[in-house]
Amino acid sequence: MSKIINFKIDGKEVTAQKGETILQVARKNDIYIPTMCYISKTSPCASCRICSVEVEGVDGFILSCNTPPTEGIEVKTNSQELELERTNIMKLYDVNHPLECGVCDKSGECDLQNMTLEFGVSQQEFSAKDQHRTVKEWGVINYDPALCIMCEKCVHVCNEVIGDDAIDVKFGGYSSSIIPKNADTLDCTFCGECIAVCPVGALVSSDFKYSANAWELSRIPSTCAHCSAGCSLEYEVKHGSDRTQNANSIYRVKNNYEFTTLCGAGRFGFDFQNSAQKDEAAFNKAVETLKSANAIRFSSMITNEEAHILQLLKEKLGVKLFNEDARLYGEFMSAYSSISGKLHHSGSLDAIKQADAAIVFGTRIATDNPMVRYALRTASQHNGAKIVYAHPMEDALMKNTATQLMKYEAGSEEGVIALLANELLQNVDIDESSRAFLDDLDLGYLEAESNIGDDELKSMSKAFTRAHKRVLIVGSDLFAHSRAKNIAKLVALIEKYTDFSLVVVPNEVNTAGVSLLCELDRDENIADVVGYNAAGDFVLSSLKEADLAMPALNQVEGSVVNVDNQVLPLNVALAFDGYNLNDLANALGMQKENTIEYTKELSTAKGFKAVAFDALENFYSVYGEDVRGYLLDEVTCEGDGKIEEVAELPEFNGTVIYHCNPVLQFNQFTNKTKQLEKDTTLRGSAQFAAAARISDGDEVEIRFASKTIKRLFKQDDELKGTIALNPSFDMTADFSQYRFEKSKIVRVV
């Protein structure tokens, strides 16, 4: 049977792939069918019924959003009858809809307004008794049931794309509404995607509510700066009345929800900008300091162009460059390349969404990179993907997505990846030395010490039997592991010889870019270090109390490299009146008027293209194609690395700390924002509390080998075991160390 279905829509010959609906085909062919509840990234809600069409020879209306076409049918998208019924549905939607468009946040970009106008509903004969409905306040989200049209988009998105599955339809005919699922108030990760998809003003941001009308705001397309996902977003700012005045604040962030998704950090954590005037004295001091500096220490929250400038400064001034995050990531990738023979990993967020089998290894992914979690959720829901979540701790956020928890001992990652490689490469033709390596593995020892049983590996293989789009996702726990390089090689081995694609999830928004553009030195405790958004004897920073104020990532032009190896443009949402790195570079002898003149000079040897910044697009097409920036070119390299024997697996006994942020927090920039919750408590299970002899609410001192910190302890009943979570967003993010650390916990009396 042919997989292509030929049929006609309004006389036009069209084709559908298996699984496509009439509506999808119509949209692909630029044929308009009105909808109120359809959203392309979820399964059809099928609640509005407006997308009904007629099919020649078939009685009644056919719903186009959930009906696949059959061979040879002739679809009619419009007729008098359809127009009449669609108009009637719009009239029904308008029954008792509060006439508060004057103040409603959605006014001006409201689907109900638009469609009411489109169908010319100017009066109506339908009426029903009105009902009293109160506004619900759910933290950063407000819900007004009176405005809600029950399209169910929010419910579908929350369940199918995000995975929180936190909202439910309360059935009840006319009095139906949206309610928190199994809870009194909304208990979710507050991504706010429900606000994004709401076609009316029912779900709104409580912070934004009543602060501006849609038409007063300008949209600045950019890329989110909080994690390595590099999500597409639009900052919305309000200009003065003559529209020439600079905007002084971001009002809100929106996303093209039809095709993209944002987490709450991106949506609500937008006010991390810096403000400063030109302080010439400080600038001159910075220039002088740089001239005599031994090193520049910097974070990965910078653009490619700035990274490139720093590399040029290194070459010019002979300073060292310190960035442990990017250095360790870079070394991991170099080791990977030594086996794979290429610079970049093969997978992407899109590959994860398409996958029907996935292994997540060495990352607490739901908080490390929410977009990977969402992609996994989409794969789980839409493809029924079997997902192995391999980590020393379970994560409640992954429970409804992962199908197998492979819980290994902290520290045993090298053993785990060896076991995985051995299992996945079992009947695969691989090179001799790799086969010898696998044959020599002491499986009994590895299984015993990592706590991964053969039955777990077999059960994984069994679950994967029917899969044909597989992906391996590895992350942050591995980069600073003492055996990171060998782990990377084993990861590469799996990618090289199986049909698994690989996604390596970097820590920060531009860890990948920095690692490609800078020759980094091992960080050391030396004098005369200039810090750029990092500690130093002289500090350049967009955070606080700097020796020279710098612009934040929502105030600069430039690009970053995300988890997909995609080079993505950032734009200026808010002006910054002070100096920037390019000014310093120019004072030190370089000559570019603007930072973005460096964009086309980024190293092609690393896969960058010689493309000017202004040539970088930043949008999604109406068909959902990602037209942002460009993908790094694949670069091949020597693949002559050798896999080393697995080292003795370390033991982590006693009270172990895992450095891991709570949802929506990533770093000092998210920590700076107004709306994001800042939970800095040490969170541990009852078992952890017992082992550490502390209880909920205690102030505790956590003594690590190198330092001691203080935290409030919160007992979290969703956690198990003797590993507690310690947030890192409120301190200088420190990626120099393996994320699990032995500790001694003392209650502060």
Add this chain to the structure above:
Amino acid sequence: MSKVYFSTWNGESINNIGKPEEEWEESAYNLPAQYDDHRDSKAFIGWDGVALFHENVDVIRLAMEYAAQYQVYSEACGRCAPGRWGGRILYDVLDKIARGEGEISDLDHLKEIAKSMQVTSKCEIGKTVPNPILDLMEHFEDTFLECINEKKKSIHYDESVAYIAKITAPCTDACPSHVDIPGYIEGVRDLRFDDSLEATRQTMPLAHVCGRVCPHPCEDACRRTNLDEPISIMSLKRLGADWETDHGYDFFHPMKKKPANGKKVAVVGAGPAGLTTAYYLCADGVEVDVYEELPVLGGEVTVGVPEYRMPWDKYMQDIECVRDMGVNFITNYKVTDEDMRRFEKEYDATMIASGTRISKKVRCENEREEIKGYWGAIDFLDWVNLYEKFDIKTPKEVQEKQMLPTDFVDLTGKTVVCVGGGFTSMDVVRCSIRAGAKKVYMIYRRDEKTIIRNTTYEEYHEAVEEGVEFLFHSAVNNITTDDDDILRELLIDKFELVPDPNGGRAQLVKIEGESYTIEADYLIPAVSQSADLGFLPEEWDIEMTSWATIKTNGKDYMTSRKGIFASGDCEYGPMTIVNAVGQAKRGASVISRYVQSGEITLSDDEIMEDHLAKLKVYDKKEKVSGWLPGLPREHSSVLDAEYRKHNNAEVNLGFTQDEALSEAERCMRCYYIAMVQA
């Protein structure tokens, strides 16, 4: 046939208005004229029309109350724009007329909104609720106009009148367990598998089992058949259960367990009927002890249905779900008559759910239990399954009797002949293939078409693919044994179907001279089973059916002895899992009220359920509109025959997510509301 005053049911037009009662024309349908033992019905209104049994019915209020049900039945509505607002407008406008405040223009508004609902609603409730309302408006226009013109209330507007409504669907009605099928399919379609599973478990605790091995009578009543092919209803059920298992969730129970009420019930047998009884009683706060003779739980589904059809780790999830409700299981306990007397004293009620575990004979010459190689299907499957699923070895005496070389059922090199034609015989022959038999025959008196009808298309073809040879129109005439009484040879008679010249049922007639012999090592009768009820105290003198099963009225499942109930195969005779579950669910509901009140009663919901079953919800002649025909039914993949016949891996791999979603999307959500004015 029902006596009616007025009826538009299913397009009929019976109008006895003004006629004397003895001249009333009868309705062609089994309409519920008598609600229950002590109440007549005044009116019946539903998706397909309206029937009045009495002249004094307030038709305006009837229409209004019916519209109100649309608001009440929350699980089925609020999901589409036309239904949500339209349903409310219908109700509001009808109420306005009924209370004497209506206007002439309201009638037009009603008709317009009714039409919009009929053509654009998401489910059949939205599409059909306007039907009887429009009928009433048409045939009783004068009554409506009188209320409007004279601004007066409808005749019984202020009186208290009993309206009893029930939601159903053709598939739900046809399912012996009355599972909310559109509900669980909607859960799959919406990717809300917890909702899907809870919809199933409202009436069916064995979601894994009935998502795999149910003969799905519901699919014969699927309205989608009127358009193209029935929905693959059964296969969609396991999605929710597999999801719960795959993600390692605690069990999703659709109800909150009620606090203990101090009542106790004993259940005999831990098969599907016993498990179901226990689950729902326990949820109602009753303490339940289940006594099971075997060392393992699950009854015939455990020791009868083979691993390749029903993997034990999946069935175990269903059983653990029942246990999770708080049920107490006692295994290795063979209940005696003494126990039964004790149960009657110690418990508030007893449910007998002991199944049918005696294999019936094939009835041929020289058929003797002691022949070596003569092996009843139940015993055969017991040892196969106990070994495959629990590693329980076949005991010495069975090994000797059946000449097994080892401590499990190894038939390497042997020839097996099974006589049957139902599911059990299919299990026997396919297990024999897996046990290494050299040759496996199935002897069946009737033809291929009938065996498929008695089992399933898939089951038959899978057996053929695995190498089973089916001998149709055949029966064993004689068993030949050797000096050691070991089975050697079978004489097989051939039959043909001779049509009855008088138009009666065709007769099977032996073809003389066509008999032949087969060399065989085993003869496994799997023709039917009977109940072993020796544990019933003789003095109770419990009434039995002519099939030697326990007799009940098929509605409340109480036996002739008060407080002693029976359900499942021991009541009905060997039948399906879903039948046992349906009976036990009803039985549990009756018992739950009985232990509190001492009365045997049915709930309104159950009374309506029985009325609708009599009326029949599915109409295979109905013309379906509003759906695109020609969308093929999805089929899940199965393991390759050459691979599967050597192991016990689950043959049916289940739907991929794509297949499941496409299949779920075909479901038309044929919910209907029926309402009686009593």
